[in-house]
Amino acid sequence: TYGHNPSLHASADGSWHLFYISGWSGPISVRTASRLDNGTSWSEPTVVSPHENPGPLLHANGSLTLLYRSSAELPAPSCSAESIGAQQCELGGAEGKRAGCGPGRNPVIAHTAEDPSAFVDRRGHYHML
Numbered sequence: 001t002y003g004h005n006p007s008l009h010a011s012a013d014g015s016w017h018l019f020y021i022s023g024w025s026g027p028i029s030v031r032t033a034s035r036l037d038n039g040t041s042w043s044e045p046t047v048v049s050p051h052e053n054p055g056p057l058l059h060a061n062g063s064l065t066l067l068y069r070s071s072a073e074l075p076a077p078s079c080s081a082e083s084i085g086a087q088q089c090e091l092g093g094a095e096g097k098r099a100g101c102g103p104g105r106n107p108v109i110a111h112t113a114e115d116p117s118a119f120v121d122r123r124g125h126y127h128m129l
Contacts, residue, residue, distance in 0.1 A: 003029075005053045005115065010035075012060045017091065018042070019054040019066075026052035028068065030091065030099065048089055049101045055084075055116030055128070064089040064101075067116040067128065072107040082114040083107035084128070 003020040010016055014035030022029040028049040033039040048066070055067035065086060072083040085106030091099050117129040 007054055007056055007117075009056055009058045011058055011091075012062065017056070017058065019048075019056050021052050021054070022047070026050055028052065028054045028066065032091070046099045048091075048099050049087060049104075051085065051087075051104065053115045055118045057118050057120065057126075062091070064091055065118075066101055067108070067118050068104070069114045069116070070104070070106045074107065074112060075110050078112050080112050082112055084109060084113045084116050 002022060006018060006020045008016060008018050016033040016039050018031045020029060022045060027047045028051055029045040029047050031042045031045050033042045049068060051068035051070055053069035057065040066089050067084055067086050070083050070085040071081040074081065074083060083106055085104045086108045087101035087104040089101035120126055
């Protein structure tokens with residue numbers, strides 16, 4: 001199977017989540033492994049978003065903010081229409097919830113950008129590269 005732009009993250013419960021695009025221009029899929037088997041067995045892929053190039057932010061409460069590459073009309077001067085969008089998502093599993101994302105917001109910043117990488121530091125400050 002095809003996979004590109006992988007991003008591996010651990011949940012507060014210790015499980016692992018591998019986000020990637022499963023086609024040239026998406027969609028974004030996720031596979032999960034339990035902390036109990038040290039990541040030796042992974043779930044089947046679940047499509048969580050139709051977009052591409054994931055930049056996931058897993059939160060301590062189990063929710064997910066998914067940043068992604070998109071296109072938008074940006075204010076001039078701009079060298080391209082590439083932009084960063086964001087969605088609030090569920091990873092599924094607990095309490096019968098299904099994995100998937102709500103509608104996205106694009107752009108989240110009025111600046112040309114692509115392929116987001118985001119993290120929260122120890123002080124709780126958000127960063128995006």
